[in-house]
Amino acid sequence: MPSERQYFDEMLLGSDNVRVPYAEYQKWFANEDPTRLSKKSKEAEAFFRRTGITFNVYGQAAAQERLIPFDLIPRIIANREWTKLSKGIEQRVQAINAFLHDIYHRQEILRAGVVPVELISRNEAFLPQMIGVTPPGSVYTHIVGTDIVRTGEDDFFVLEDNARTPSGVSYMLENRETMLQMFPELFSQIKVQPVSDYPKNLRRSLAACAPDNCTGKPTVAILTPGIHNSAYFEHSFLADQMGVELVEGHDLRVVDGHIAMRTTEGYKVIDVLYRRVDDDYLDPLNFKPESMLGVPGIMDVYRAGNITIANAPGTGIADDKALYSYMPEIVEFYTGEKAILKNVQTWRCSETDSLAYVLEHLAELVVKEVHGSGGYGMLVGPAASKKELTSFAAKLQKNPSNYIAQPTLSLSTVPIFAKKGLAPRHVDLRPFVLVSPKGISITPGGLTRVALKDGSLVVNSSQGGGTKDTWVLED
Amino acid sequence: MLGKTAGGLYWMFRFLERSENTARLVEAGFRIALTRSKDPASEWKSVVTTAGVRSSYDAKYDGYMAANVVDFLLRDTTNPSSVISAIEKARTNARMVRTALTTEVWEAVNESWMGLKEALKKPIRETELPAVLGEIRRHSALVRGAMQGTMLRNDIYDFTQIGTVLERADNTARIIDVKYYTLLPTASFVGSALDNVQWETILRSVSAHRSFRWLNSDEMTPAAVAEFLILDSRFPRSLSFCSRILEENLNYLAKDYGIRLPCHEMIDAQRDKLRQQTIDTIFDEGLHQFITAFIRDNNAIGQQIEQDYRFIG
Numbered sequence: 001m002p003s004e005r006q007y008f009d010e011m012l013l014g015s016d017n018v019r020v021p022y023a024e025y026q027k028w029f030a031n032e033d034p035t036r037l038s039k040k041s042k043e044a045e046a047f048f049r050r051t052g053i054t055f056n057v058y059g060q061a062a063a064q065e066r067l068i069p070f071d072l073i074p075r076i077i078a079n080r081e082w083t084k085l086s087k088g089i090e091q092r093v094q095a096i097n098a099f100l101h102d103i104y105h106r107q108e109i110l111r112a113g114v115v116p117v118e119l120i121s122r123n124e125a126f127l128p129q130m131i132g133v134t135p136p137g138s139v140y141t142h143i144v145g146t147d148i149v150r151t152g153e154d155d156f157f158v159l160e161d162n163a164r165t166p167s168g169v170s171y172m173l174e175n176r177e178t179m180l181q182m183f184p185e186l187f188s189q190i191k192v193q194p195v196s197d198y199p200k201n202l203r204r205s206l207a208a209c210a211p212d213n214c215t216g217k218p219t220v221a222i223l224t225p226g227i228h229n230s231a232y233f234e235h236s237f238l239a240d241q242m243g244v245e246l247v248e249g250h251d252l253r254v255v256d257g258h259i260a261m262r263t264t265e266g267y268k269v270i271d272v273l274y275r276r277v278d279d280d281y282l283d284p285l286n287f288k289p290e291s292m293l294g295v296p297g298i299m300d301v302y303r304a305g306n307i308t309i310a311n312a313p314g315t316g317i318a319d320d321k322a323l324y325s326y327m328p329e330i331v332e333f334y335t336g337e338k339a340i341l342k343n344v345q346t347w348r349c350s351e352t353d354s355l356a357y358v359l360e361h362l363a364e365l366v367v368k369e370v371h372g373s374g375g376y377g378m379l380v381g382p383a384a385s386k387k388e389l390t391s392f393a394a395k396l397q398k399n400p401s402n403y404i405a406q407p408t409l410s411l412s413t414v415p416i417f418a419k420k421g422l423a424p425r426h427v428d429l430r431p432f433v434l435v436s437p438k439g440i441s442i443t444p445g446g447l448t449r450v451a452l453k454d455g456s457l458v459v460n461s462s463q464g465g466g467t468k469d470t471w472v473l474e475d
Numbered sequence: 476m477l478g479k480t481a482g483g484l485y486w487m488f489r490f491l492e493r494s495e496n497t498a499r500l501v502e503a504g505f506r507i508a509l510t511r512s513k514d515p516a517s518e519w520k521s522v523v524t525t526a527g528v529r530s531s532y533d534a535k536y537d538g539y540m541a542a543n544v545v546d547f548l549l550r551d552t553t554n555p556s557s558v559i560s561a562i563e564k565a566r567t568n569a570r571m572v573r574t575a576l577t578t579e580v581w582e583a584v585n586e587s588w589m590g591l592k593e594a595l596k597k598p599i600r601e602t603e604l605p606a607v608l609g610e611i612r613r614h615s616a617l618v619r620g621a622m623q624g625t626m627l628r629n630d631i632y633d634f635t636q637i638g639t640v641l642e643r644a645d646n647t648a649r650i651i652d653v654k655y656y657t658l659l660p661t662a663s664f665v666g667s668a669l670d671n672v673q674w675e676t677i678l679r680s681v682s683a684h685r686s687f688r689w690l691n692s693d694e695m696t697p698a699a700v701a702e703f704l705i706l707d708s709r710f711p712r713s714l715s716f717c718s719r720i721l722e723e724n725l726n727y728l729a730k731d732y733g734i735r736l737p738c739h740e741m742i743d744a745q746r747d748k749l750r751q752q753t754i755d756t757i758f759d760e761g762l763h764q765f766i767t768a769f770i771r772d773n774n775a776i777g778q779q780i781e782q783d784y785r786f787i788g
Contacts, residue, residue, distance in 0.1 A: 051578070052570070052585050227570050236573040246574050250788055251479050262478045264630065264784040265732050 008152045008412040009424050010075065021078040021473060024190045029073075037072065037417060040182045044070050047181075053174050054233055069466035070175060071416040072182065075427060075448040082472040085156055086431070086442045088340035089146050091331060093433050093440055096163055096318045098334035100140040104130045104314065114329050119322055124371065127279060127314035129286055133303055135312040136211045137437035142274070142310035143202070144433040145169070145446075148341070150412040157344045157409070158327070159428065161319040164311060165276050168447040168467075169432050170234035173198060173241075175447075175469040191474035193444035199241035201434055201441060202274075208436040209308050210271045218271035221245045221261060223252075225277050225293045230462070235276050249277070254297040259307045272308040273298075279313045321370045321404045322348060344409060350401035358405040359396065362389050365405040366457075367396065380457060382408050411457055414468065416450060426451045428459050429470065445470035480572045481634045482786030487568035487584070488638035491618060494561035494591075496646040498611040500526055501548050503679035505604060507672065508541060518676070519544040525653045525680070528556050545604065550595040558611055559595050562588055575631045579621040587614035630731055633724040634784075640724075641777045644717035645770060650680050651704055652766045658697040659762060674700050681712045701762065702754040714769060715749050721776070722746050728784075736783040741776045 011022045018026040045067065048054070054065040077085075102108050103120055110117050120126050145166025147159040176195050180187060203220060210218035224235035226248050239246035251261050252270070260267035275282065281291040286299040301307050317323065323330075325346035331339040347354035347365075358365060367379040379392045396403055413424035431446030448468040449459035459465040504522035508515035519539035523532045526548055535553075536543045549558045566588040573581060591614060599607050626632050651658070657673040674695055678684040681704065690707075691699050708715045722742045729735045757765045781787065 049589065050582050050586055052573075052581065227567065232570070236570070240574040245477055245480075247477065248479070251477055253788070262785050262788050264476050264478055264481045264728075265734075266785075 007410050007424065007426070008150065008155075010150070010412050010414045010427075011073075012415060012422070012424070021076040021081075025074065025076060025186070028186055028189060034421070041072055041417060044072065044178050044182060047178060048174070051174075052233060053170070053237075068171060068461045069452060070178065071450060071452075071466050071468050072179070073415055073417050073422070074179065074469045074471045075414045075429070075450075076471045076473065077445065079473050079475045082444060084340070085148065086444075088156070088158075089148075089431060089433060089442055090440050091335055091337065091340050092146065092158065092161070092327070093141065093144050093435060095327075095331040095334045096144070096161060097138070097140050097435060099330050100163075100312070100315055100318055101134070101138060102334075103317065104133065109330065109333055112333070114333050115323065115326050119326075120317065123317055123320060123322070125279075125314070125316035125320050127317075129299060129303075130312070130314035135209075136305065136308045137209045139209050139310075139435050139437060140312040140315050141318070142206060142209060142312075142435055144435065145430045146433060148429045148431065149344075149409055150427075150429070151410050152412075155342070157342045159344060160321075161324070161327070162430070163315045163318040164278070166430065166432070167231045167234055167276075168430055168449075168461075169198060169443075170237040171467050172432065172443070172445065172447045172470070173237075175467055179469045190471075192471045193474055195443050195445055198432065198443050199238060201443070202238070203242040203244065205434040205436040205438075205441070206272045206274055206308070206310055208438050209310065211305050211308055213305065214271040219244075219269060220272045220274065221247045221270045223247055223249070223273050223275040223277055225281070229276070231276065238274075249291075249293045249295050252295040252298075254295070254301055257301060257304060257306055259295060259298055259301050270307065272310060274310045279316060282309075282313060321346075321368055322350070322401070325404065344406045347405040348401075349396060349403040349405060354405075355396070355400045358403075359393055362393055362396075364408060366408050367392065367403050367405045370402055370404060376462070380408065383455075383457070408457065414448070414450065416452065416466070416468075423454070425454070426457050426459065427468070444472035476575070476630055478785030478787070480575050481630070481784050482781065483568045483572035484575060484631060484634040485638035485780070485786065487565050487572065488635040489642040490561040490565035490568065491584070491615060492639050492642040492646070493556060494558045494565065494611065495615040496643070497526055497548050497556060497558050497561065498608050499682060500650075500680055501545055501604075502608050503676055504544070505541070505608075506679060507676045515539075515541065521653055522548070525650050526556055527649060528554055541601070542598070546598055549599060549607070559591065562591050562614075577621070577625040579625045580618065583614075583618040583621040587618060590614055628727075630728055633727050633731075636720060636724045637780060640717040640720045641773060641780075643712055644714050644721075644773050647681055647704060647712050647714060647717070648766055648770045648773065650677060651701070652763070652770065655762050655766060658701045659758075671695060677704070683710060683712065686710060698754050698758070701757070705757065705765075706749070706752065706754060718742070718745055718749055725780075736779075738776060738779040738783045741772070741779055745772055745776065 011018050013019055048067050048070065054067055099109065109115050110120060141163045143166060145162040145168065147162060149157050149159050151157065172195060206220050207218045220242065221244055222235055222239045224232060224246055226232065236246055245261060247261050252259055255267045258269045259273065260269050277293050280288045281293040283294045283296060283299045284291045285296045299313070302309055325343065325348055327343050328339045347358050349355045349358055358367065363381045365381045369377045379388070381389070411426040411428065414427050415422035416425045427448050427450045429446050429448050432443050434441045448470040449461065449465045450468055451457060451459045452464060452466045500522050504518055508518045516539040519541060523529050523539065523544055531554060532547055535547065547554055547557065551557045552560055554560060566584055569576060569581060569584045591611065594607050594610050622635065654673060654677050674697065675684055677700060678687050683703065687700070687703055703710060704713055706715050707713045708719060710716055725739055725742050729739055
């Protein structure tokens with residue numbers, strides 16, 4: 001990567017100045033002994049190992065459980081910045097829910113010609129089984145993780161909407177716990193907005209979305225694919241923190257038109273299922289017949305209005321990367337306002353002109369699979385070898401509609417604590433959003449992912465990224 | 476509680492108990508082979524038999540060399556009862572039931588797993604064996620301590636206890652079963668130096684050589700040893716003790732859930748049987764028959780519990 005390029009650093013202004021949000025932190029940091037910090041950093045790692053905060057990497061049989069590296073320099077966001085960001089996120093999430101309701105009902109947006117029909121009708125993420133189905137409380141995306149990147153003082157972009165099953169919230173919570181344990185003095189000097197209410201809020205928010213016919217206190221459960229899933233730690237962590245059962249498909253069955261879990265005292269009805277299993281695997285009777293992860297018949301129970309599935313099946317259409325490029329229009333269509341948060345410029349390779357442009361500028365662009373996630377199957381042009389570019393171009397020409405391209409963004413950097421002192425690394429941000437009929441709530445901050453390799457723009461944990469605690473300052 | 480969670484807790488604690496028992500067998504075998512026996516190979520052979528892994532061991536090795544037996548029992552991942560396999564399975568179950576455990580218990584299990592994986596990474600040399608065995612013991616003590624100190628006494632706790640004592644009773648019974656002939660009053664070598672070695676091996680395999688001496692002022696007769704292992708309700712590895720704890724915990728569940736199930740009938744029957752027995756009536760019935768029947772009943776109770784509390788769908 002060319003290092004002569006100038007990036008916006010969120011902490012450092014030149015060699016001995018810091019940006020305002022970091023002023024207090026810098027005072028503390030300047031007086032810290034680097035060897036003490038190194039020691040703390042090792043302690044943090046031991047703590048993560050002991051508590052089992054690990055994730056599984058697919059395709060790596062030997063080292064099945066890995067740690068996500070944690071960096072002890074916090075990413076700090078000013079209150080003013082956060083207020084604007086959270087307004088923008090709220091607007092976007094509102095629009096996404098309206099959009100989902102619309103395309104599974106009257107499809108006004110298609111009639112108005114704002115989004116092309118083929119993009120929906122030919123999209124694998126569009127679930128015909130959801131047509132005409134209204135989820136309890138009309139909430140489609142109960143939990144959203146909007147990926148935000150920054151390129152300058154006031155330049156925030158939405159990179160992805162993650163309307164299916166965003167993960168990472170357990171790291172947000174554990175990172176803060178770790179920081180509180182390691183540096184309690186920091187939190188008495190600097191007023192940081194707390195994040196620890198998230199599990200309580202999540203439970204309340206899910207309970208508020210229970211089916212109408214649920215009387216009494218709703219029973220909430222988390223559905224996990226099991227201990228071999230890459231995010232299993234998070235599933236069990238959230239179940240534990242919320243005080244709800246963590247179930248697998250084989251714990252559940254349909255009993256008298258409801259979904260019930262097998263307990264030591266017989267079957268007990270579940271009202272709200274926070275599922276961390278993809279749509280395809282949710283119900284072998286309605287989707288992939290060979291799936292062992294889901295519950296046969298759950299879609300029928302759902303359509304009958306006897307269970308809430310969070311997020312609703314079929315929400316994946318809203319974070320489809322081909323649809324992403326229409327988000328500014330979608331936001332405006334449903335809210336009547338201009339989108340507060342910007343989209344990254346996107347070329348849809350399905351369009352002939354765009355494809356030609358992308359092929360010509362492949363070495364400058366980031367190309368992603370339309371349905372991909374986790375950083376798999378993407379090309380970072382500037383970092384790719386000639387050979388990689390050629391072979392990717394061939395793939396692209398073979399199946400252009402499977403790809404979109406974006407400019408290589410000059411992602412902002414935040415320093416990490418490296419052996420030789422502070423070293424700037426690229427970051428992104430995933431705030432976590434909860435939606436219920438009572439409203440939208442966003443936990444201040446979110447998960448900051450950081451590319452630990454110098455110059456790297458890929459922050460995904462599956463590709464060697466790390467995380468940072470994220471602070472939103474009180475006013 | 477989910478049936479699966481109950482099952483996970485039960486198996487987690489069976490495997491933890493198993494890893495400790497296997498380590499104890501190795502410890503006893505090592506000590507006897509080292510200090511007393513003229514025929515170490517036959518000692519190691521009976522250790523392998525007691526661990527219930529004779530056929531898989533024989534398939535892999537010829538003869539009963541100490542190094543092979545120790546390796547097979549402590550660190551062979553193809554042996555499902557080895558310490559490393561048992562701790563791996565205990566930890567997998569713990570991950571599955573993570574939400575039912577306190578942080579302290581989870582961390583103790585996770586640290587056991589990390590510590591033992593490291594300690595058992597390479598073949599254990601004879602000089603290191605005592606230290607490694609000590610570490611295994613310490614880890615299980617930590618888990619047990621965390622249990623005692625932090626877990627609510629509810630159905631979660633009951634299932635952990637049930638798993639523990641079922642596994643433990645099975646282990647003690649198998650130890651008696653393998654060496655039952657040395658405990659018979661008719662044993663031809665009674666009074667010889669040999670019997671004392673055999674009895675001490677048995678007592679060491681259940682870490683009871685000292686408590687036995689304290690209680691029996693060093694009167695070591697086969698009947699006294701057998702009585703101690705089977706009927707002494709003070710000794711936490713005796714069949715009677717395990718059976719009592721099992722009964723207690725099953726009764727807590729019955730009370731909690733407001734329902735008695737077939738497993739309760741079975742434990743009542745077992746308790747009655749043990750209460751009516753003296754060591755003399757056991758010898759009259761036949762020690763071997765008694766032990767075989769106990770092992771069978773103990774397994775049957777375990778299976779009934781799995782069914783009654785819906786461990787699997």
